[in-house]
Amino acid sequence: MAARRRLPFWAEYLLLPLLNLSLAFLVSGLVVLLLGENPIEAVRLLVYGAFGFGEAVGYTLFYATNFIFTGLAVAVAFHAGLFNIGGEGQAALGGLGVALAALWFGHLHPLLAIPIAMLGAALFGGIWGFIPGWLQARRGSHTVITTIMLNFVAASIMTYLLVNVIIKPGQSAPETVTFAENVWLPQLHQLLQPLGFAIGRSPLNLAFPIALLCALLVWIYVWKLRLGYELRVVGRSEAAALYAGISPAAHIMLVMTISGALAGLMALNEVLGAQHRLVLGFTGGYGFVGIAVALMGRNHPIGVVLAALLFGALYQGGAELAFDMPRINRDMIVVIQGLVILFAGALEHMFRPTLEALFVRTRPVPV
């Protein structure tokens, strides 16, 4: 009956998120105003804090790297119609994989030690994604439930191991010894210095280009490979998949493994790139924010990278803002982030009908 309307590409992927974002900032501005601070000044501080100087950009990109990994993890599973809420646990297990690899093989040459550590992150995260995938495919247990529960299991395992097994001897903080320097991911300011680029000191490291590479690989997987085609058939219509001789179970297990591996790779950035030891709770909620990143990025790798940049900027700029405006504390920043998630993620359909109606009126009638 009524023709299904769709927005042009740029409106769908740029205009709509921008509208949502503006509204989020507008409401945030009102909150800032209520607190008795100048919202315009707050925005200036936030933007300056995120992009104003070398170190700031470095930190923004460092945080964004975490979000790219966890955002991609959610996005890729989404194409099979699965909602992977388990990024937090998968990242934690990825950290365990990294740490074990670094502790055992850290003395090897960096060209050997670092790939082994990467493999450890992907493998452990992947296993933690495969379990709910298997449960969904073979037992029909919903991934939303199982991935949430596995987050708790992961947290318990990590606590147990870090308190009782791999803790640095002779101390009480739940963390491992510092890894051998061979396995540290080079930080970009060190890499670029010999080339004559002086960027500020920040923990931004090799994990950032690896994250971008992963985004590219996800794009190829989902849109260029036959496997991705089949994956999307499974996600859109299980009946059509069965009709086409595609096994939904196999694809669900495969994509959940890939999803978990992507989340696990987040540990590269935090553990191998910045902290150089495994610290309890290093995942810091990045796994959960990845859901918002994927939502905002429309589950498209480019969108995920852009949304990750935004969240990275909010993290970094927000910290600076809290430092400069005493009445806006750390919790306020979380409120602003929450508003962005609310408007860009949960309420993303708010403007859609109006916008679509607008486009329909100005577009020639399709025959």
Added chain:
Amino acid sequence: MEAGAATAGGARPPAVELRGISKSFGPVQANREVDLAVAAGSIHGIVGENGAGKSTLMNILYGFYQPDAGRILVDGRERRIRSPLDAIRAGIGMVHQHFMLVEPFTVLENLLLGAEGGFTLEAGIARARREIEAIERDYGLEVDLDAVVKDLPVGVQQRVEILKALFRGAHILVLDEPTGVLTPQEADHLFRILRNLRDQGRTVILITHKLREIMAVTDRVSVMRGGRMVAHRRTADTSTEELAELMVGRKVLLRVEKGPARPGDPVLEVTDLEVRDDFGVPRVRDVSFTVRAGEIVGIAGVAGNGQSELLEALAGIRPVARGRVLLGGRPLGDAAEARTRRLGHVPEDRLRMGLVRSFAAWENAILGYQRQSAYTRGGFLRRRRVIASCGDWMERYDVRPRDPFLHAADFSGGNQQKLVLARELEHDPDLLLVGQPTRGVDIGAIEFIHRQLVAMRDAGKAILLVSVELEEVMSLADRILVMFDGRIMGEMAGAEGEERRLGLLMAGVAAEER
């Protein structure tokens, strides 16, 4: 013209009069300045192809949609109908294609819904029972009021819907494609009820795409095409040929032209097949038959008698619980293997199974064939090549609009079906399974699809056709098998297909019982 004549005909004003009704959904004009006058105490048919705007018009009358322009008069008085409740108050009742009944409730409980009256049920129930029994007697609508709805056959469920409308005081009854789910005998029973209603002064509006029904039961008929009302006729003064031409806008061939079949070797051999549904209930029992190269075997039956499960099992989608299926002499594998062995499948429900709605046409063009080296190299989809093939097929099968990038959901039903047919036929199958090939497809496309199937048969392919449209099976199939309750009740040659005998078999009356 005719509309005006209807008004002048009797002393009573028209039961329903629509003047200049227009309605659009975004860019689509579903109704354009539609005029309609339905004489009180008559059966009035509205015919048109899918998408002609019949359902929109009736949904406006019933208050589901608000018209952009135009007026509605009921019994000569102008009415504003903003919701179904307004329609019911104006005396309009509607029987939908898909019944709106609460299945675990009894008939009486269903009839009371929305008319409970009072805080406790008891007093209302006794009164309602008397009223309903009176209506049943008046119109010959026998239904056991204490039966649970889900145990009743569909034909009886439909009577419950009619009863519900009458109980709520409807004197104008709108029926939307009422015979789609009925056997010919049940349909005849329905028509008797409708005539009864008319004879007692009620007005019936019948929406259908089956011209045979229009000729059988209506007094007047209005034809819609492209959102406009294109003609009003007295049924006695018109013919199916004229109505078909009015619906499509050009001459159409209603009969399928085909020569005698020249059957060859068996392609599909089914022996003692049992298939179960998702809950483990056997849906196909002890079914055996053979389909040979160069013939069309039709499976007739009322929807829900195991045809769907049979088709899915033969396509390798649903497991075979017992029995044997041979494709070209070898056991059938899973769906992926079946395709490599030249099995084509046009599924019954193209939007659920045969297409992915949100995929572009080109992505749908290889659904099921995506592993073939023509479309995949080194794991990568050969996108440009697929788009080119899709464009070719769209041209050859006249899929409109000819845009490989348009999403499947944005094509009309007929064009979606042509897209599926193109995909399955272009991969040159030895055996083609076809389910409801023309469901929700307009007449022009039906003609095309039927021609394609016959051409394929003449090229020496085996075709198994499942359809609930009796006329379709009778005109296409060389042999007809009738399914009832999972079993094959009988077989007859397509040419001798006598509708009454078919109907009895469809209702489960085996040859020896008669």
